[in-house]
Amino acid sequence: LSSIVVPTTPFEGQKPGTSGLRKKVKVFMEKNYTENFIQCILDALGDKLQGSTLIVGGDGRYFSKQAINIIIRIAAANGVSKGVFLVEGVLTVDLKVAKLIIGQRGILSTPAVSSLIRTHKVLGGIVLTASHNPGGIRNDFGIKFNIDNGGPAPDSFTDAVYDLTRQIKQYKFTPDLDCDFAQTGVQTFQVDGRDFVVEVIDSSENYVTLMKQIFDFEKLRELIKGTANRPPFQVLIDSMNGVTGVYVTRIFVEELGANPDTNVRRIIPLDNFGEIHPDPNLTYAKDLVDKVKADATYDLGAAFDGDGDRNMIIGKRAFFVTPSDSLAVIANNLECIPYFKSNGVHGFARSMPTGAAVDRVAAKLGKEMFEVPTGWKYFGNLMDAGRLSLCGEESFGTGSDHIREKDGIWAVLAWLSIIAHKNMSIEDILTEHWKTYGRNYFTRYDYEECDSNDAGKMMAHLEETIADPKFVGKEYSAGGKTYKVKQADNFSYVDPIDKSVTKNQGIRILFEDGSRVIYRLSGTGSTGATIRLYADSYEKSNVTSDAQDMLKPVVEVGLELSRLKEFTGRDEPTVIT
Ligand code: VG1
Ligand code: CO
Numbered sequence: 082l083s084s085i086v087v088p089t090t091p092f093e094g095q096k097p098g099t100s101g102l103r104k105k106v107k108v109f110m111e112k113n114y115t116e117n118f119i120q121c122i123l124d125a126l127g128d129k130l131q132g133s134t135l136i137v138g139g140d141g142r143y144f145s146k147q148a149i150n151i152i153i154r155i156a157a158a159n160g161v162s163k164g165v166f167l168v169e170g171v172l173t174v175d176l177k178v179a180k181l182i183i184g185q186r187g188i189l190s191t192p193a194v195s196s197l198i199r200t201h202k203v204l205g206g207i208v209l210t211a212s213h214n215p216g217g218i219r220n221d222f223g224i225k226f227n228i229d230n231g232g233p234a235p236d237s238f239t240d241a242v243y244d245l246t247r248q249i250k251q252y253k254f255t256p257d258l259d260c261d262f263a264q265t266g267v268q269t270f271q272v273d274g275r276d277f278v279v280e281v282i283d284s285s286e287n288y289v290t291l292m293k294q295i296f297d298f299e300k301l302r303e304l305i306k307g308t309a310n311r312p313p314f315q316v317l318i319d320s321m322n323g324v325t326g327v328y329v330t331r332i333f334v335e336e337l338g339a340n341p342d343t344n345v346r347r348i349i350p351l352d353n354f355g356e357i358h359p360d361p362n363l364t365y366a367k368d369l370v371d372k373v374k375a376d377a378t379y380d381l382g383a384a385f386d387g388d389g390d391r392n393m394i395i396g397k398r399a400f401f402v403t404p405s406d407s408l409a410v411i412a413n414n415l416e417c418i419p420y421f422k423s424n425g426v427h428g429f430a431r432s433m434p435t436g437a438a439v440d441r442v443a444a445k446l447g448k449e450m451f452e453v454p455t456g457w458k459y460f461g462n463l464m465d466a467g468r469l470s471l472c473g474e475e476s477f478g479t480g481s482d483h484i485r486e487k488d489g490i491w492a493v494l495a496w497l498s499i500i501a502h503k504n505m506s507i508e509d510i511l512t513e514h515w516k517t518y519g520r521n522y523f524t525r526y527d528y529e530e531c532d533s534n535d536a537g538k539m540m541a542h543l544e545e546t547i548a549d550p551k552f553v554g555k556e557y558s559a560g561g562k563t564y565k566v567k568q569a570d571n572f573s574y575v576d577p578i579d580k581s582v583t584k585n586q587g588i589r590i591l592f593e594d595g596s597r598v599i600y601r602l603s604g605t606g607s608t609g610a611t612i613r614l615y616a617d618s619y620e621k622s623n624v625t626s627d628a629q630d631m632l633k634p635v636v637e638v639g640l641e642l643s644r645l646k647e648f649t650g651r652d653e654p655t656v657i658t
Contacts, residue, residue: 082272084158084255089113095121095246097239099456099604101225103211106144109222113252115148119155120252121245122207122226125238129204130159134180136197136227138189138284139209140324140388142216143352145187148209148224153260156181157270157277158253180278183262188350190324190389192491193288195231195484200287204229210324213360213386214607217353221607232461232485236583285331288490295420295483296494298336304501306338314500316344316381318493319369321359322351323387328490359386361393361477361489363401364656374399381496381507385489390457391477392489394496396507403628403658405436405523405617408473410514411495412442417502418495420483421470427482430460430472433572433587434599434615436523439473445518454574454586455601461485462578475525475615475658515624521617522631526654527603528612528645536602536610539648543588543600544571546642557641560634564592572599590642595619598639612649614639629657 092111095102095118102118109115123130137152139145160179182201187209189197194206211223226234226242234242255272262281270277292298307313318333320326326348333339346369347355358365361384373382373395382395394402402410412429415421428449429439443450449468453459457478463469464482473479478487479495496507503510546552547569556565572586587601596618603611616635620626646652 082157082255082258082270084253084273086251087113087116087254088251089117089249091247091249092117096243097225100212100233101208101210101223103214103221103223103605103607105607106218106220106222109144109148115151115224116155116252116254117246117249118224118242119152119207120159121242121249123155123159124245125241126204132179133204134182134201135204136182136189136194136201136206137209138184138187138194138206140190140212140216141186141188141350141352142210142222142354142387143218143220144222145209145352148222149183149187149262150260152207153181153279154255154258155252157255157258157272160272160275160277179276180280182280182282184284185265185281186263186284188284188324188327190288190328191486192390192480192484192488193284193328194227195486196291197287198227198229198231199484200291202229205234208388210388211607212388212605213358213391214605215354215356215358216387217356220353227485230461230465230485233456233458235458235461235581237581285328288328289331289336291483292332292491292494293336295418295491296498297419300501301494301497302337304497305333305344314381314497315379316383316497317369317373317379318345319361319366319382319384320345320348320350321357321361321366321384321386322347322349322355323359323385323389324350325385325389325490326350328389332490332494354387361386361391362656362658364658366393370395370399373397381500383493383496386477389489390480390487392479392492393477394493394507396511400508400511402507402511403436403523404473404475404477404479405431405438405521406511406514407492407496408435408471408479409438409442409518410499410510411479411492412439412446412471413514414499414502415471417498420481424470424482427470428463428468430463430469432456432459432474433589434525434601434613435473435475436521436617437619438518438521441518451577454572454583456604457485457487459574459576459583462576466578468577475523477658512625519619519621520624521619522626522628523615523617524628524632524636525616525658526614526636527656527658528614528649528651529606529655530609531612531649531651533610535649536612539612539643539645540588540600540602542648543643547571547588547590557638559637559641562634564594564596564635564638567591567593590639592635596635598635598642600639600643612645614643614645614654
């Protein structure tokens with residue numbers, strides 16, 4: 082086989098967002114679009130690419146197979162085309178990418194990729210996913226690069242990729258290389274006279290091994306299967322036709338003894354996710370919520386997103402656990418999980434818009450607490466430095482330093498461990514937690530696919546509002562409550578480890594009573610702009626009210642301040658979580 086150089090021209094807008102490059106499938110299908118982006122990722126790796134191995138896989142959505150074929154052909158061409166040459170009199174072999182490790186049929190969840198990168202100590206991984214965005218030919222595809230710690234590449238790397246995409250003139254390609262990745266095994270190709278290796282691996286083996294090291298599977302099996310003294314704990318695990326189906330079958334059905342007919346659903350990964358929106362929240366996983374609400378035999382319901390890094394947990398009769406509370410409860414109960422017993426518990430962290438329930442646990446346990454911008458990539462440095470063990474985001478992401486991605490299945494296993502240990506229902510665990518710590522009420526309103534210009538104008542208006550020196554101290558009223566502005570800013574973050582600065586991460590307005598509203602534009606959508614409005618408040622003793630009722634006044638103030646309706650013409654959000 083021999084490689085060729087293909088001339089190309091730059092595409093606009095190949096700028097990775099919160100979590101990789103996400104566009105409509107038809108955009109990735111444009112001639113050279115995917116090729117350009119992959120070549121730029123490899124170029125951004127520079128000298129490190131030499132002799133390296135990369136992990137490749139994703140959530141199996143439409144266009145994954147085509148994209149993997151492109152990656153194989155580009156990686157092979159970049160791998161061996163330079164061959165042996167002399168550098169300052171020394172004979173040097175420039176092998177570049179020497180090997181790809183690919184999940185069988187291209188299937189690897191995002192947490193599984195992270196784990197594989199770490200287990201095999203490789204340079205990184207290319208994750209083919211648009212996460213919770215719908216899939217299929219008319220919907221979204223995405224490409225994300227994860228670095229050698231297993232986590233999403235930092236801004237410095239994605240910025241470098243973006244710069245390269247604006248200058249690219251050519252990419253390297255091995256047109257005649259046909260590699261079948263449907264079966265596991267090692268294949269070696271001769272490209273330009275040198276070896277290029279593709280190893281196709283089982284999609285779940287490495288991940289299942291990791292979970293068994295972290296959790297006490299025997300104990301979890303007793304919980305799920307029941308014992309002489311305790312009936313089976315009935316779960317309903319919903320993979321939403323995403324990639325987790327593969328892992329759910331292995332872990333919940335085969336290892337833990339869940340009933341394949343009644344305890345799991347939608348576990349066959351489909352390339353269009355069965356035309357649903359694989360996003361585990363009360364709106365898009367309503368189906369699961371309704372089932373658990375209607376059938377009181379279920380003790381726990383859980384759902385995951387397309388690529389398996391998000392989770393939603395509900396209790397009996399669909400008692401909803403907010404992700405911010407979920408994080409706090411797990412933080413408060415880490416002694417139930419063997420991994421933390423042996424590794425110790427270092428600090429905790431959350432993204433800025435996430436409710437501050439975990440902060441109270443950190444304070445009580447005397448742990449360091451970090452507040453980072455939205456996106457899992459900001460947790461990585463803290464974990465690598467040994468200062469962070471557990472973290473989460475309000476967007477249904479929870480995880481620990483076992484990998485460098487959030488991890489949906491891990492979160493459910495963590496909850497099951499806590500339930501097995503405490504022998505309490507989810508609702509009772511939450512109520513007990515609130516009684517101890519008070520409750521951070523939290524909600525998020527999403528306005529999806531707004532006109533980008535309108536959304537921009539609204540954010541500019543907010544910038545102006547908070548820039549007014551007289552803004553602090555102003556009072557706003559709604560629903561019989563009055564809020565006095567205590568502080569307002571556009572969140573910026575200095576990474577404590579590498580001191581990198583990330584600016585403009587969301588406008589925050591903090592009120593005297595501890596309530597706050599936050600406004601951000603999403604960085605994961607593929608069409609128009611999605612406005613996110615986050616609101617939360619803290620109550621010491623009134624802990625069992627309805628979150629929507631409690632937060633209605635502050636949300637109204639938030640809407641008034643932003644003049645959202647006026648700018649966007651939207652009366653109602655598309656999603657409330
Ligand atoms: C959203 C969430 C963020 C999450 C990101 C990736 O980003 O708000 O918390 O890390 O998605 O999640 P944004 O910019 O749209 O608000 V996933 O499951 O796509 O990897
Ligand atoms: Co995801």
